Amino acid sequence: MLRFLIHRSIGALVVMWAVATLVFFMLRIVPGDPIAAMLFDSSPEMAEQLKAKFGLDQPVYVQYVKWFWAVLQGDFGTSIYGSRLEVSRLIVEALPRTISLALLSFVVAIVIAIPAGLIAATRKNSKLDHSVTVFAFLGLSMPDFWLAIILIIVFAANLHWLPAIGYAPLSEGFWPWLQHLILPAIAAGTAFSAIVARMIRSSMLEVLKADYMQVARSKGLKEPFLILFHAFPNALIPVVTVMGIAFALLMTASVVVENVFVIKGLGRLLIQGILNRDYAVVQGTILVVSAIFVFVNLLVDMLYTIIDPRIRY
Amino acid sequence: MSELLSVEDLHVEFKTPEGLVRAVDGISYSVSPGEVVAVVGESGSGKSVSARAVLGLVPRPPGNIPKGRILFDGQDLLTLDDDSLRKVRGRRIAMIFQEPMTSLNPVITIGRQMTEAMVANLGYGKRQAREKAIELLRMVGISEPARRMKQYPHLLSGGMRQRVMIAMALSCEPELIIADEPTTALDVTIQAQILTLMEDLCQRLGVALVIITHNLGVVARYAHRVNVMYAGRIVEKGEAGDIYQQPRHPYTAGLLESVPRMDRSREDPILPIPGNPPDLIQMPEGCAFRPRCKYATDQCAIAAPEMQVLHRGHESACWNTDALSRGVAA
Known part of the structure; x- marks a missing residue:
């Protein structure tokens, strides 16, 4: 187990390094640079001066080595835009918002997906199954920003049930926090729930055909008991894998959704950073997002040992 | 002795894209309390399906039971609703399945x-x-x-x-256990252990046992009565000793010749039954075993033989049992 953890952690670090390096160079290949984004119309001397100030006049590989050395020491640099805030401070501010949104979207997705998947599998080819399938494809094919706008129009603008935009930290109370996140969580979680529901359905259909299900049925156990305690835990094994990977989807969804709902999370930070060619901000944010992704997948692998006793590391 | 389980004229069919499969085509057999009864046949002869039908474990659809009765302790299991049937499962009739490796929830x-x-x-x-x-x-x-x-x-x-x-x-503490090929997936050395264990326990606890198997050797040692199935029908039934000593259906005889036996000399060849079981969707006219039977006559192609009592509880569905007992091939 310990060996496995060490092994996977090293792997995780390699992945994060690769992602960060790729982003570093891709940012510099993209046309336009931060100075151009800052200054609309100015003398070349001024631009040169600014470039020197931010170290952008040096060769790319020198910039890379310097940046990499700083990151290793925990220094993500400063935003070159506006008030030159430290990137780490920006991230610390944005992170709880994105994590709140991601967690709540996850909860929304699971609460929808598990019953939907189970019903679809146990009533295969019934009207209920077909409607679950239709909703799943609707959920998957609706763009999340569009769904977000529809939700705002219906529940915020017309019904006035929930606020349209903004975020309230948990320290201001549970309800204000939740109130601001319900609509974004639905917008970001719908596609995720559709994937998971479809996965649960097909995985359950597979498990329901297994020999041990017939054995359990022959023992005189009740059908709901069979479904929940015999079939479902087995069906979860492949589903959990997909959940880990589909978590990336949740992260990308949150980028768009945060922008629609004006939540200043990592997604919004990233978009602003890209628009401003704010290299340090983009690099730092991507590094954190990839760390979250890698960590979640490691967590999924650990979860296996709980749901499947045959797996031991 | 009153019967514990009595299967009467049971039909089970499956809808498939290729057509209707008559997996079980009108079989009848019975089990007395505490008795060991074997149902023998090749893969696809309908023996497992008929066993599953007893506990209502045939998936419907695609399965369907258009005809027949399964009387257990006087009650027709086929007429019970899900809840009443569930109370029979495990509690009164238990089942042991073929694949121990996949029969337990991992x-x-x-x-x-x-x-x-x-x-x-x-x-x-x-x-x-x-x-x-x-x-x-x-x-x-x-x-x-x-x-x-x-x-x-x-x-x-x-x-x-x-x-x-x-x-x-x-x-x-069921009254009946149905064991569907309980030893097929096991090593030969373990097979005897498991069968002896089952026989011993059932005898001690007074539980009746139905063994579904393709191995006539198993039958000879453990069963009191035997039903031989071929292509969805029972073709011969009787006391285990009678069937083993003097099979009265060519299929049973063929099965016995195709199994290595310790009580025969080494020079006696092991004779396989030529050909394959019939396609259950397009059953041949007349006797289903005719294409593989060396005793077949013209009559066999015209009509399927009914079960006829030969003597004391020994029945066979064959037009030419006499030729068989004289050992004269057609």
Whole structure:
């Protein structure tokens, strides 16, 4: 187990390094640079001066080595835009918002997906199954920003049930926090729930055909008991894998959704950073997002040992 | 003696894209309390399906039971609703399946799988069920039963798992156990152990046993009465000794010749039955065994033979039983 953890952690670090390096160079290949984004119309001397100030006049590989050395020491640099805030401070501010949104979207997705998947599998080819399938494809094919706008129009603008935009930290109370996140969580979680529901359905259909299900049925156990305690835990094994990977989807969804709902999370930070060619901000944010992704997948692998006793590391 | 289980003119069919498969085509057999009855046949002869039909485990659709009765203790199981049938399962009729490797749920401990039926069917408390489970596991020859209870199935060998299945089948003290090829997936050395164990326990506890198998050798040693199935029908039935000593259907005779036997000399060849079982969607006219039968006559192509009583409980569905008993091929 310990060996496995060490092994996977090293792997995780390699992945994060690769992602960060790729982003570093891709940012510099993209046309336009931060100075151009800052200054609309100015003398070349001024631009040169600014470039020197931010170290952008040096060769790319020198910039890379310097940046990499700083990151290793925990220094993500400063935003070159506006008030030159430290990137780490920006991230610390944005992170709880994105994590709140991601967690709540996850909860929304699971609460929808598990019953939907189970019903679809146990009533295969019934009207209920077909409607679950239709909703799943609707959920998957609706763009999340569009769904977000529809939700705002219906529940915020017309019904006035929930606020349209903004975020309230948990320290201001549970309800204000939740109130601001319900609509974004639905917008970001719908596609995720559709994937998971479809996965649960097909995985359950597979498990329901297994020999041990017939054995359990022959023992005189009740059908709901069979479904929940015999079939479902087995069906979860492949589903959990997909959940880990589909978590990336949740992260990308949150980028768009945060922008629609004006939540200043990592997604919004990233978009602003890209628009401003704010290299340090983009690099730092991507590094954190990839760390979250890698960590979640490691967590999924650990979860296996709980749901499947045959797996031991 | 009144019958415990009586299957009467049972038909089971399956809808498939290729057509209607008549997996079981009008079979009848009975089991008395405490008796060991065998149903023998090749793969696809309908023996497993007919066993599953007893417990209502034939999936519907695609399966369908258009005709027949399954009387258990005087009650037709085919007319019961799901809830009443569930109360028969496990509690009064238990089943042991072919594949011990896949018959236990991989993510549930042996202990929970052993006890859940007792808790659900007999209203046992957790502790009472646990004590009985440990006792049963010891009875079927599992060492350190208390430790095994906490383990998951993947830590047990095939033979051990089948022992667990037997213990599980016995746990609710059923009157009948249906064992569907209980030893097919096991090593030869384990097969005899498991069968002897089942026979011994059933005798001691007074449980009737239906063994579904393709191995006539198994039958000879353990069964009192035998039903031989071919292409969805019973072609011969009788006392195990009679059938073994003097088969009166060419198929049974062929089965016996195709099995290595210790009581025959080494020079006696093992003779396989030529050909393949018929396509159940397009059954041949007349006797289903005719294309493979060396005793076949013109009459066999015209009409399927009915079961006829030869003597004292020995029945056979063949036009040419006399030729067979004289050993004269057509």
